[in-house]
Amino acid sequence: MFSMICSAALCGIKAEIIHVEVDVGEGLPLFLMVGYLSSQVKEAQERVKTAMKNSGLRLAPRRITVNLSPADIRKEGAGYDLPIAVAVLASYGHIPRQALQGILMAGELSLNGEICPVRGVLPMVRQAAAAGFRCCIVPKKNEKEGAVIKGIRVIGVSTLQEVISYLNGKHAIEPAAFCMEDMLAAGKGAKYDFREINGQEAVKRAAEVAVSGMHNLLLIGPPGSGKSMTARCIPGILPDLSLEESLEISEIYSVAGLLQEQEPLILQRPFRSPHHTVSAQALAGGGRYPRPGELSLAHRGVLFLDEMPEFRRETFEVLRQPMEEGQIQISRVSGSITYPAKAMVVAAMNPCKCGYYPDLGRCSCTPGEIRHYLGKISQPLLDRIDVTIEAPEVAYGQLTSGRRNESSEEIRKRVVKAHEIQRERYEGTSIHFNSELTAEGIRSCCPLGEKESRMMEEAYERLGLSARGYYRILKVARTIADLAGSRRISCDHIAEAVCYRSIEKKFWDA
Amino acid sequence: MEEYWLWLCSQKELYRRHIACLLGRFATPEGVFRASKREIEKVGGISAEQAEALDKSRQGFDGRESLEKLEKQGMRFISIAQGQYPDRLRRIPDPPFGLFVKGGLPEEGKRSVGIVGARRCSSYGRRMAEKLAASLAQCGAQIISGMAMGIDGYAQEAALREGGASFAVLGCGADVCYPRQNRELYGRLPESGGVLSEYPPGREPLPLHFPIRNRLISGLSDVLLVIEARERSGSLITADLALEQGKDVYALPGRVGDPLSAGCNYLISQGAGIISSGKELLESLNFHKPNHKKKENPKNLLETREKVLYSCVDLHPKSLHEIASEAGLPIQEIMAALTALEMKGIVEEPMKNYYVRR
Numbered sequence: 001m002f003s004m005i006c007s008a009a010l011c012g013i014k015a016e017i018i019h020v021e022v023d024v025g026e027g028l029p030l031f032l033m034v035g036y037l038s039s040q041v042k043e044a045q046e047r048v049k050t051a052m053k054n055s056g057l058r059l060a061p062r063r064i065t066v067n068l069s070p071a072d073i074r075k076e077g078a079g080y081d082l083p084i085a086v087a088v089l090a091s092y093g094h095i096p097r098q099a100l101q102g103i104l105m106a107g108e109l110s111l112n113g114e115i116c117p118v119r120g121v122l123p124m125v126r127q128a129a130a131a132g133f134r135c136c137i138v139p140k141k142n143e144k145e146g147a148v149i150k151g152i153r154v155i156g157v158s159t160l161q162e163v164i165s166y167l168n169g170k171h172a173i174e175p176a177a178f179c180m181e182d183m184l185a186a187g188k189g190a191k192y193d194f195r196e197i198n199g200q201e202a203v204k205r206a207a208e209v210a211v212s213g214m215h216n217l218l219l220i221g222p223p224g225s226g227k228s229m230t231a232r233c234i235p236g237i238l239p240d241l242s243l244e245e246s247l248e249i250s251e252i253y254s255v256a257g258l259l260q261e262q263e264p265l266i267l268q269r270p271f272r273s274p275h276h277t278v279s280a281q282a283l284a285g286g287g288r289y290p291r292p293g294e295l296s297l298a299h300r301g302v303l304f305l306d307e308m309p310e311f312r313r314e315t316f317e318v319l320r321q322p323m324e325e326g327q328i329q330i331s332r333v334s335g336s337i338t339y340p341a342k343a344m345v346v347a348a349m350n351p352c353k354c355g356y357y358p359d360l361g362r363c364s365c366t367p368g369e370i371r372h373y374l375g376k377i378s379q380p381l382l383d384r385i386d387v388t389i390e391a392p393e394v395a396y397g398q399l400t401s402g403r404r405n406e407s408s409e410e411i412r413k414r415v416v417k418a419h420e421i422q423r424e425r426y427e428g429t430s431i432h433f434n435s436e437l438t439a440e441g442i443r444s445c446c447p448l449g450e451k452e453s454r455m456m457e458e459a460y461e462r463l464g465l466s467a468r469g470y471y472r473i474l475k476v477a478r479t480i481a482d483l484a485g486s487r488r489i490s491c492d493h494i495a496e497a498v499c500y501r502s503i504e505k506k507f508w509d510a
Numbered sequence: 511m512e513e514y515w516l517w518l519c520s521q522k523e524l525y526r527r528h529i530a531c532l533l534g535r536f537a538t539p540e541g542v543f544r545a546s547k548r549e550i551e552k553v554g555g556i557s558a559e560q561a562e563a564l565d566k567s568r569q570g571f572d573g574r575e576s577l578e579k580l581e582k583q584g585m586r587f588i589s590i591a592q593g594q595y596p597d598r599l600r601r602i603p604d605p606p607f608g609l610f611v612k613g614g615l616p617e618e619g620k621r622s623v624g625i626v627g628a629r630r631c632s633s634y635g636r637r638m639a640e641k642l643a644a645s646l647a648q649c650g651a652q653i654i655s656g657m658a659m660g661i662d663g664y665a666q667e668a669a670l671r672e673g674g675a676s677f678a679v680l681g682c683g684a685d686v687c688y689p690r691q692n693r694e695l696y697g698r699l700p701e702s703g704g705v706l707s708e709y710p711p712g713r714e715p716l717p718l719h720f721p722i723r724n725r726l727i728s729g730l731s732d733v734l735l736v737i738e739a740r741e742r743s744g745s746l747i748t749a750d751l752a753l754e755q756g757k758d759v760y761a762l763p764g765r766v767g768d769p770l771s772a773g774c775n776y777l778i779s780q781g782a783g784i785i786s787s788g789k790e791l792l793e794s795l796n797f798h799k800p801n802h803k804k805k806e807n808p809k810n811l812l813e814t815r816e817k818v819l820y821s822c823v824d825l826h827p828k829s830l831h832e833i834a835s836e837a838g839l840p841i842q843e844i845m846a847a848l849t850a851l852e853m854k855g856i857v858e859e860p861m862k863n864y865y866v867r868r
Contacts, residue, residue: 201841202830202863220862351862358827358861360632361769367630367659367691390863392831458853480842495849496842499830503862 003090005100007083008124009073012337013251015127019069022087027063035068038076047109048085055113055160074334076289079118082107099167104128105137113160117141122254125149144264147178183265192232195407199394203230206389208411211237212418213434213479216345221391222355227348231304235269236408239416245300256292270301276310284318285339290330298343308349309376316378323384386472387500418482434479446474455491459498473497513573514539515589519608520710523560529607531555583685586611602729602755606708610684613700616677616730622652624731626745627661627738632770633860634825635738640668645788647674649797654731661737663692676703681723682715721747728752736761739773746773760785819847823857827864
């Protein structure tokens, strides 16, 4: 007898509906599985058979055929265990077939019949709701994650026995409840606040400018100058996440299997800080069974690259395109998938190997060593960083001064205003922030007065700027003007932007 | 005759003292050339390998061909026997027997000033070296140095910029550009000055060559200026050699506790002249600056905000943060004003977000 139930496969952060079809018929006892399956899925038959036996179900030996369609999508993971088991049971008549209609389910079975959590429940439920399903049956540990989606019942189950009695109508299970507003309220307030950083005014200002235009930021300074601390504070001055953004991030985390049971929705902007030994795949995403990488996990948040010159060059090469396009495409034989990757990159580095240059009293590096150290930075990556600032060592006076520091909240208010201005200006274009401006856009959005053009010309000649550097300064000047609420870019805005220009070889020419 | 000098001075295995031993025994380079291998081996201080190499190199040696080859490389050879050999070097205790020259030699009638200092120098040192070299060059002095990274190179570049003459004494063959970073300077020196070396063409820059070479820097100079030197540095060796050769030594004072100035301050404590200002130095050296233009005080051209910041910046590079804590203005205004000062050319940014007066 034939029966069918729906499940879902993950493609990137999107889910695709998969039909799990089972036929139980006459013939030699056999368990046959088809439908472009990975070995993880093929192993399901042992788990399913044993879990059913241990749940007290004895099935007559028959020829069981399982098909997962459509057959052109590669199926991976252990989430098909539960739908396969349920469909088999339905074919044997243990579950009424009409009970399976309009239901999507996923879950891994353990040998004793318990149901274990799986990755990607959030996008699956989202897809199910969009496709008009009435109910999703998911592992108990994933139910909160699924309940985030409105307009669909999400039933959390912990054993196979429970699923059977639920589908037979013998046992009712309350759908998981989730109060979005409570979560949102609880999620406010970042962990790190700029109020905790004394001094470092220029660094704070640079961070504010960078965030306002979503420019990438580079901090240069000796060890212990608070570069990491500054970077950690940056998510706190980004505008609050909207629900849509929050769902988007949560989906990525769901696919990566990083969502916590207690916290089914990511409510704070992510901050990812991969170690410099990270591989290119781990940074950009990929692997035999693709998973989102650090850049995607930092989506709509901050990707912090500490000790930038220590990263391997190839690692950065893979970042170039995603940083430009805001998404990562991973191609495999079985098809290509896309992960979103709109993160602000914050990099930090020491000025030299020992970290103390230009303090010649303490720096023990030779000029050759300093050059070698700088030579390790990938130029293409440097070209994508608009704001560079030096983070000095904190003087004792600054550590102990009782001056009140500005809180992240106050800074964020200004940032939000700058973002608002940019949204209005770029209404109807593909651009969202000043950092995305092309040379063409710069000409139309950054008009300069006579005095200002003269200043840029002077800067170009006197400071030996490159064409790239020229455009970067204009983009940053545009952001500074937006922060000041000014329509026109003034000389002061340009002068400040010049201060943030990239490190040039000449700075290390001692 | 000159060919034999060239032959003898081109021996890679022989340093000055070996040549001196050989000449002590055979009197002339030709005598060495004609001596039998047996006789050479017997000379004290000459090893069997050196004798072997000497013996080998004279087989098939063609003096004219070697001189032509040198010429093709853009070099000349000048032996101590020639009239154009610098008199200043004749007067030092251990003059080299031959010089390989690219470009010219220091003129006898002109004053020459040696400027030496640390390779890894501060921007204060750089600034002062450039300033002094430039004003000395304007007064017609020739600048002698070692074309090293740091002070040496900066001083020589500044002299050339002012249209003056500068001479570099290398610790390797005159056809070898060392350090490579100074390629541009190396290329320009022969046109308005020269590059010289006592080592034969192609000789590598071995560490032991440099202290030996230093006696030529001091020897070719009438006065030696030490700009920045650490304790036990090469610049102090040069200063010692200059004193032995009876030259005046001047040192640029620095802050106590600054490792880069420790050597200079030591020299001063030992009685070296103090470079208190460029003008005073020129006066004490009896130089007269031609048609001295009175420079307008740069401060007169500034806006109020810029004046405040200009007074916060001094000759030692200060970080943006130090300046900010002194000036007490909002940080964005400080950045704007510093950039404005930088564009007006009175403040410089030697390192990222560090500022110094020009």
